[in-house]
Amino acid sequence: MSEYLSDYASLLSQYDVLGAFWVNIQLTFWAAIGSMVLGSVLALMRISPPASMRAVGAAYVTLIRNTPLTIILVFLVLGVWSQLTISFTDDFNQNFFIYAVIGLSIYHAAFVCEAIRSGVNTVPAGQAEAARAIGLSFLPAARLIIFPQALRGAITPLGNTLIALTKNTTVAAAASVTEISALMKTMIEFRPDVIIAVFLTVALGFVIIVIPVGLLTTWLSQKLAVKR
Amino acid sequence: MSHSTASTDTDPGAGAGTRTGEPLVRLSHVDKHFGDLHVLKDINLEVSAGEVVIVIGPSGSGKSTLCRAINRLEAIDSGEITVDGKVLPKEGRALAKLRADVGMVFQSFNLFAHKSVLQNVTLGPMRVRGASKKKAEERAMELLNRVGVGNQAHKLPAQLSGGQQQRVAIARALAMDPKVMLFDEPTSALDPEMINEVLDTMVSLAKAGMTMVVVTHEMGFARRAADRVVFMADGAIVEESTPEEFFTNPRSDRAKDFLGKVLGH
Numbered sequence: 348m349s350e351y352l353s354d355y356a357s358l359l360s361q362y363d364v365l366g367a368f369w370v371n372i373q374l375t376f377w378a379a380i381g382s383m384v385l386g387s388v389l390a391l392m393r394i395s396p397p398a399s400m401r402a403v404g405a406a407y408v409t410l411i412r413n414t415p416l417t418i419i420l421v422f423l424v425l426g427v428w429s430q431l432t433i434s435f436t437d438d439f440n441q442n443f444f445i446y447a448v449i450g451l452s453i454y455h456a457a458f459v460c461e462a463i464r465s466g467v468n469t470v471p472a473g474q475a476e477a478a479r480a481i482g483l484s485f486l487p488a489a490r491l492i493i494f495p496q497a498l499r500g501a502i503t504p505l506g507n508t509l510i511a512l513t514k515n516t517t518v519a520a521a522a523s524v525t526e527i528s529a530l531m532k533t534m535i536e537f538r539p540d541v542i543i544a545v546f547l548t549v550a551l552g553f554v555i556i557v558i559p560v561g562l563l564t565t566w567l568s569q570k571l572a573v574k575r
Numbered sequence: 576m577s578h579s580t581a582s583t584d585t586d587p588g589a590g591a592g593t594r595t596g597e598p599l600v601r602l603s604h605v606d607k608h609f610g611d612l613h614v615l616k617d618i619n620l621e622v623s624a625g626e627v628v629i630v631i632g633p634s635g636s637g638k639s640t641l642c643r644a645i646n647r648l649e650a651i652d653s654g655e656i657t658v659d660g661k662v663l664p665k666e667g668r669a670l671a672k673l674r675a676d677v678g679m680v681f682q683s684f685n686l687f688a689h690k691s692v693l694q695n696v697t698l699g700p701m702r703v704r705g706a707s708k709k710k711a712e713e714r715a716m717e718l719l720n721r722v723g724v725g726n727q728a729h730k731l732p733a734q735l736s737g738g739q740q741q742r743v744a745i746a747r748a749l750a751m752d753p754k755v756m757l758f759d760e761p762t763s764a765l766d767p768e769m770i771n772e773v774l775d776t777m778v779s780l781a782k783a784g785m786t787m788v789v790v791t792h793e794m795g796f797a798r799r800a801a802d803r804v805v806f807m808a809d810g811a812i813v814e815e816s817t818p819e820e821f822f823t824n825p826r827s828d829r830a831k832d833f834l835g836k837v838l839g840h
């Protein structure tokens with residue numbers, strides 16, 4: 348047993364586990380912002396008056412939600428980067444990182460959109476009507492009246508999307524980003540002696556990252572409660 | 576008096592600057608369907624400035640739809656609706672601008688649940704009319720005091736009684752200095768003891784000269800404040816007369832039948 352522990356200790360000194368997790372956290376952070384922005388725009392489109400806007404929003408969600416994330420990332424790296432040779436920086440790794448953030452944002456924006464829309468559905472229709480009746484047009488009505496009240500209903504599904512995003516950052520390995528699952532593969536390959544410890548370490552790492560997200564959403568949904 | 580000076584005016588009716596001769600609200604040959612259901616059938620109605628018109632009729636006869644069509648919360652299929660001589664714009668800024676001139680009070684109040692009472696009343700003037708916060712708040716307090724809820728200004732709507740909420744909703748609509756006010760069954764969601772406080776507010780508004788279209792079954796209000804009663808059944812206007820005449824001597828069988836049921840209780 349103590350031998351196993353010392354083997355495990357050597358694993359941690361041999362590989363930068365924390366550094367790899369840090370990449371996942373950074374991916375999560377940037378893709379959360381990206382998918383929030385894109386998802387909010389999509390949600391706005393899906394509740395906007397013009398039928399064409401609603402159709403585009405709906406088509407995006409249907410298409411992206413039913414496409415595996417791996418395919419989106421591989422498409423970005425092999426299709427957009429390799430074929431079209433579109434680069435953001437000269438730094439090779441940085442470039443893959445940016446592509447991974449874009450792919451994760453595109454994918455999770457569909458879920459963010461649906462989370463916000465389910466929040467919007469919790470706001471009584473009379474709120475939007477009253478807003479229109481005093482002369483607010485669509486965007487101010489959405490920003491001042493609908494979205495602030497929708498947020499509360501959207502917090503839990505948004506939290507779930509954030510948790511899914513956190514775990515889905517491991518798929519960024521498909522875009523050649525050296526994050527934890529890529530490192531895990533390497534560790535399994537070269538240190539089969541501590542294979543169970545490798546799995547447990549990675550699983551525990553995600554638990555530690557994800558638990559605060561759950562606590563935060565519970566706290567927020569209570570704090571943001573709108574009394575009716 | 577021009578409409579633009581009305582924001583400093585405490586008399587709500589006086590703000591309605593209209594051309595003489597032209598009715599303030601005019602519906603001509605208005606038709607509306609919900610799918611197969613013909614909810615408004617060739618509606619013709621004119622409301623003059625300062626006039627108070629009551630719309631009465633059985634449930635499902637299209638009263639709400641009529642009311643909502645006047646500020647285009649419901650689009651109509653054919654016919655024409657004008658407010659102060661202008662045809663209702665289809666959408667966009669022009670429609671929003673028109674809606675700002677038409678006050679609406681809903682059965683379920685629809686106060687903005689996440690905003691304080693004061694913010695409910697200042698939001699429109701600040702965001703739509705571009706009023707300063709100070710001006711908007713002064714005016715809001717004046718209106719809230721007038722409807723008797725000035726001391727509740729900093730509470731959230733959910734902390735108020737139904738009657739108080741509906742009076743705030745009236746103040747919110749008045750803050751826009753509307754040319755006409757629409758009321759869709761403003762007291763039917765209220766407990767009986769709160770109905771009068773809202774009706775009193777509406778009566779004083781009517782007496783001050785506000786142009787009003789009111790969907791209500793409150794006969795007391797109709798008798799005290801209305802100039803005209805419009806009786807609707809099955810999407811059509813069946814009868815139009817003075818309140819006294821309508822309640823004591825209805826002409827149509829539909830109206831007699833309806834009044835018999837309502838008064839029978």
Ligand SMILES: Nc1ncnc2c1ncn2[C@@H]1O[C@H](COP(=O)(O)OP(=O)(O)O)[C@@H](O)[C@H]1O
Nearest residue numbers: 609612614632633634635636637638639640641
């Ligand atoms: N959004 C809608 N979609 C379909 N039918 C509706 C809608 N709103 C109202 N209706 C129907 O139109 C008719 C008239 O409704 P309404 O104007 O609300 O009547 P009232 O206010 O006189 O009770 C009713 O039969 C009602 O069921």
Ligand SMILES: [Mg+2]
Nearest residue numbers: 638639640760
């Ligand atoms: Mg109705």
